[in-house]
Amino acid sequence: MTATTTSKSHTSIRTRFAPSPTGYLHIGGLRTALYSFLFARHHDGGFYLRIEDTDRSRYVAGAEEKLQESLKWAGLTWDNPEIIFQSQHLSIYKKYAEQLVSEKKAYPCFCSPEELDSMRKEQQAKKMAPKYDRRCLHLSPQEVKQKIVTGEAHVIRFLIPNEEIVQVEYTDAIRGKVGFRTELLDDQVILKSDGFPTYHLASVIDDHVMQISHVIRGEEWLPSTPKHILLYRAFGWEVPVFAHLPLLLNPDRSKLSKRQGDVAVEDYVQKGYLKEAILNFVALLGWNPGKGSEKEIFSLEELVKNFSLEQVNKAGAIFDIKRLDWMNGEYIKRMPIDELYKKVQPWMSKYPEVGEEYWKRVLAIEQDRLDRLDQIGEKNPFLFVDPEYNSTLLRWKDMDDKILREMLEKAHAMIQNIPKENWDREKLGEIFLAEAGERRGEFLWPLRVSLTGAKQSPPPQDIAWVIGKEATLKRIHIAILLIS
Ligand code: GLU
Helix, strand or coil, X not given: CEEEECCCCCCCCEEEECCCCCXXXXXXXXXXXXXXXXXXXXXXXXXXXXXXXXXXXXXXXXXXXXXXXXXXXXXXXXXXXXXXXXXXXXXXXXXXXXXXXXXXXXXXXXXXXXXXXXXXXXXXXXXXXXXXXXXXXXXXXXXHHHHHHCCXXXXXXXXXXXXXXXXXXXXXXXCEEEEEEHHHCCCCEEECCCCCECHHHHHHHHHXXXXXXXEXXXXXXXXXXXXXXXXXXXXXXXXXXXXXXXXXXXXXXXXXXXXXXXXXXXXXXXXXXXXXXXXXXXXXXXXXXXXXXXXXXXXXXXHHHHCCHHHECCCCEECCHHHHHHHHHHHHHCCCHHHHHHHCHHHHCCCCCCCHHHHHHHHHHHHHHCCCHHHCCCCCHHHXXXXXXXXXXXXXXXXXXXXXXXXXXXXXXHHHCCCHHHCCHHHHHHHHHHHHCCCHHHHHHHHHHHHHCXXXXXXXXXXXXXXXXXXXXXXXXXXXXXXX
């Protein structure tokens, strides 16, 4: 027999994000949360948060708070006022596990880790796939009773019904038809000897109790899905729709890992990536708006409006940091200066105190060239300290000292004559160009170098505008003194 599962006819869409608290929100986890959120919101459905904290060996103190903080920061608000912590519902999982035992769909297993290990080794030696050989399934009821009465440690295993069902099939909302042969499935442990459920049991029970209509999760959970479907059937519950998201890959197509870059969302925030850019970028890791659409910049509202599972790819999605940089730059460009000023606060302390107005001028000239907020000021140190340079850099092509001095003196006089009220970026540009006339290079190069000491920089009017009339005059004066 084949157990076939097709889409469920849910009246309301309900999704969940079910992270294990391992210390931080992984960028892949953010994508899973985002897609679950977008799908639910697109259908006016519910989005719920569940913390899967039953693996005590992986417990990290404070991890739940960090997860919640990151989700709130991203604006992915969940609908349950009380977050579900699986560790607080142990009695429910135990009750359901016992129900399966009483229905002979699960059984206690008393095998010790050593016994399991030698079983595995024997199987490997015989070139067989390691699998529990069901030796405890064949214990007599008296033996089982005896062992339980004497307090022998045991787990509960789910009995994969591989004699009645040879194939589990279901239709994945992203991958289409998927099939698994049940003979390859191990009798999964569903309740551990410490009374904690395993992921399989807890997640099936909770998804049922929470009436989750669509389980959206990473591809790494695909092999668990047939086990889950068989558990739903064992309980007689309706099976949700599954959607397995493509893997995230490094540009060399290896699995995204810490070794090749950051994976924690908070690392990206610390590097000066904006929330809007991160969400936009992550949304496009596997999803696209459909044929004919070239649109790349999406707000969260636009994503909600456009998102569909049909437009999620099966193939792995390349995590290209260059694209994130570009996207972040696009968001920085579009940001009003007042807002940008607020956002760059964490990175301002490495520069001298210059005041708000000064900073806003710096941001105005840097805004179009920034990929990340942590880059502020980096390319233009002369905006904060007087430049140091060699007088030969002042020379435009092969101009001689006489002309160089003439040009700088002309610039000095020009600046002196500019009234304070004309000290604005555009007007300075007009004045400088008018003064240069035909002699652009000869006039503007030495002026720019006197202000920056750099081969490359924004144009002199921008620098002058930022540093102010007094500092501009002072720097030109110093340059003149440098000429022999
Ligand atoms: N706790 C699992 C995780 O950490 C959840 C898998 C699922 O969504 O079913 O990703």
